[in-house]
Every structure is written in C-alpha cells, then in structure tokens.
Amino acid sequence: MTLRLDGVGVRYCRRTAVVETTLELGAGQLVGLVGPNGAGKSSLLKAIAGLVPHTGAITWRSMPLKRMDRLERARTIAYLPQSADAHWPITASELVALGRMPHLGFAERPGPRDAAAVAWALERCAATALAERRVDRLSGGERARVLLARALAVESPVLLVDEPIQSLDPRHQLNIMRVLRDCAGRGTLVVAVLHDVALAARYCTRIVLLAGGRVVGDGAAETVLTADALARWYGVEPYVARHLGEPVVLPWRQID
C-alpha cells in the first residue's frame, strides 16, 4: 500500500517547479510537505492529484496513475485545494455529497452507502450540526471543516490537502490537524502541504522538506526540522524544544 513517485518533475513554461523527485509514501502516514514559498510543495501535490502535467511516474500499489480511468483515479486520490469554495448556495450535506461523485455511475442516484459516507465524513469533522446549513452562511472555520468533510467523503486510500489550516484560528487549526491525524491512524495516506512548521512538527508522522523544487529533508520532525535546517532553508532561527514528549518547533527570529 504505497504511493511511489519515480523521478517526478513539474515544469511551467520555462520555470522548473519540481526537480525529479523520488519518494515512497506509505499508508497510515501523515506526511507534512513543508518548505519556504516557491519550494514546489503545491506543484508536487498537484502532480500527484493529476492536475498538472509532470514527468516521471506515479504509482499506487504498483499501478501507474496514468493507466487508471478518471473515476478510478478519483476514487483512489482525494484532493482538497488551497482555496476551495462553493459557487452555489447549497447545503453543507449537499456539498459533502459531491465527494461521492467518483463512486456513482452516469445516471446512478446516491444510495444508502453514499449517505452513510456523507454522515460519517461530517461526523469526523465535527460538522454534523452544520449539515442542513447553507455553505455561504458558514463561518470560515465551519466552511473549512465542511470542505475537508467533502474530501473525506470520497473514502479514498490517499488524501491530499493543500494548506488546510490557512486563515483559521488556533482552535480550528488544531481541530483540522487532529482530523488529519485520525485519518492517517485508520490507514489513509495523508499528504498535507503546511506552512506552519510548529503544527507540522507536532502532528505529522513524517516531514518532507522541499526547497528549490528538491527534497532536502525527509523523516521524523526532530530529524528534519532542526535548527540548522530552518536556518538554511527558511532563513529563520527557531526555538526547538520538547513538550509532553512532543516536538516544539517555533520560528523565533529572522536571520539577516
């Protein structure tokens, strides 16, 4: 149950966003994809999601993603983009139900199995009470939970999330990170692009540090998000400690 990236590179026109990257990501991991702005994190995530053309090969359980048909691929990999929003004022449960689309045939109606998946996803994200609310009337934190529930409703073995905690207050940030960790705990491979190194260090089971389109660090938070690495790749001096047995990495001051 591994997602293999074999020499995956992404180029936009003449600019190289991701240089040939080889990674093996296993089920049950919560992988934090971190790195400074422009490191190629989102590009790599989009390449896995099949949203941008890439070189190299990506396989899930030895099956190349390019050989899967579109719905099979959609059932395998769920993707939550950075700034997703609903364009129509539908209810939260209708929005989450869109995550079931890859499971339905052309004229097939959602069945009890789909309704159960929607209810389950809402519950996981503590959004059951929001089910009948219109999404355009939700607060930012509520909407983030509902959008994440949409991605969970796909019930895919791989979940890709791009900056899921951006512009959320600390309580909602912790809430979303816990949901992602729970998913990984039940065997899903979760890959999250994160800007917040503190939360990445605290929650992720594995950190992949990207800089200039290359993987420059890969492993547990303590071994990757070191003072040296943050100084070198982010240009910041961090406060590094342990609290209740968990790593604390706090960017403290800019290095001139």
Place this chain on the structure above:
Amino acid sequence: MSGAPSGAASLGSTARRFDAVPYAVLVPLLLGACVLSLWIGRTSTGPMLGFGDAAIAGAVLTEIRVPRTLLALLVGGTLGLSGAALQGLLRNPLAEPGLLGASSGAALGAVLVFYFGLAAADSLVLPLGGVGGSVAALGLLYGLAGRRADLVTIVLAGIAINALAAALTSLALNFAPSPYAALEILFWMLGSLADRSVVHVLLALPLMLPGWLLIGAAARGLDALTLGEDTAASLGFPPARTQWLVIGGTALSVGAAVAVTGVIGFVGLVVPHMLRPWVGHHPRRLLVPCFVAGAALTLLADVAIRMMPPGPELKLGVVTALIGAPFFLQLILRHGREGGL
C-alpha cells in the same frame, strides 16, 4: 459508521422531495400550454378559438398549429436547457446562450442568406445559413480561446464574436439590395414562430438532438464544477471536457433554434432562476426541469401573442425581451445589494 442510519434516511428523503415537486407542477403546465397552443390560432381579425370550418380544420391543425407548437417546444426547451448548462459551466447565474456568440453567429448566417436573396430560392437555405453561422462562431471561439482555455478567455472571446457578428449584420443591413430586403432581415431577426412548417421542425431536430445529448453528457461535470476547477478534476471530471461538451451542445442546439426562429432572448437566463428555489442549485438537477419550463414558457408567450387584438403580429423575440430585460436588471440590482443571487 456510528450515526449513519438516521443520516442516511434524512439525506435520501431530501433528494426525493426535491426531485418530485418540480415535475408535478411543470409537466401539467407544459401539457396545458400545448393544448392551448393547439386550440388557439390567429387570423387577420384577431384570435381564433378552435379549428374553424370542418373542411379546413384538419389542415389548420396539422399544417399550422402542430408545427408551431412543436417548434415552440423544441426551441424553448433548448433555450432553457442551454441556459441552465451555461450558468452551471460559468458558475455565474447571469450567463445566457447568447453569451458565446452562437445566437448572433446563427443570426448573421441567416441574414447573409437574405442579403444574397437566397431565401426565396428554397425554404431550406435560410435555416442552413443559420446553422452554418453558429458552427462558424463556435469554430472561431475554439480558435480564439484554444482547447484548454479558461472561462474568462472564453467569455471574452464570446463578446468579441458577438461584436463581430453584430458589425457584419449591420453591414449587410447597410448595403441591403432593397428596402424590402432590409425590412425582411429586421423582421426575421426579431424572432418569431409564425408561418413555420414541419420542414423547419425536421431541419432543427437532427441538430438539436445531438446538442442536447452533449449537454446531458456534461451534466455530472457541471455538478463537480460547483467546487471549482481543481476539485472537479480531482473528482474525475476534467473541466476542459465539461466545457467543450457544453459549448458544443449549445452551439448545435441554439444554432439550430435561432436558424429556424430568429433570435429569442432571455428564456435561457430567466428559466433557471425561476426554478432554483424549487429544484435547488445543483446544475445537473436543473437541466431537465429547465428544458420543460423553457418549453412551457415559450409556448405560453407564443399563445399570448396569438391572443392579441388584430393588427401586425407581435414578434415572440420582442415579448421575451420585454419580459426578460427587466428581470435581468432586477437580478443585477439584487446582486449589487446583497452580493449574492
């Protein structure tokens, strides 16, 4: 899966409730409109109920009323369907089939037929000119925007094509060979269902049918686009595919409609708005109800025209514009005030 059974039951019943109500209202409405359209005719002395003299009743029914009713049904349904599909595609409730240039291209094609005096030669030349115009407009759109174009580019290309078609239509009017030809062009462009025959139905239908099927094939992709293009692609419905299915379907079906009736505006804009409160906002669920409601609305508008007092017949396109334009203005005002539709 704790708590799933109650959730499952409530979600299922919601979906059923939404689906049944619009049809319970729309289907009887459409059938009623068909009966009225078959029953009410128009003569030089004003509206005529029934079929008149027993000797001509059969001919009146089969050669005048049935083709007119069928055409109103096909054209109105096409406009409602393509309006709903385009609003879903562009995720903008102000979108309309005329936006892409298919209507104005078709109008230009027909005007050129008039201009060169070919309309009199054969009744088939005019609709063929219209379809040619709409296909040319689509080809130009495709050429301008490219296969993987984003929607903003497509809308801007549509505006440019509309402007070009309007300019060329004006040019044809400007140099019309005779005042009579200019008048003929103008009257045709107003849009009407009067004096159409089964030939027009048979000409439009083979183009409308594949157009409807293309739009139908895009239905799920339109639902997926509710959450934006990246999410749609990740759900297995690439936006580029949805986009060209809808645009191709609209060009074929609306092009064929304009080719046989002239420009009938605003039906595609108004109908989806009228239905959203009952049917919900899912683009896919709107498609078929919008077809039915578009057909009913067009039939009723055409019946209303036939009920007018004696005099020159009011053109259908004028009626839909008179109803649709204030509706459009009110939509924009509400959009400005509430920031939402």
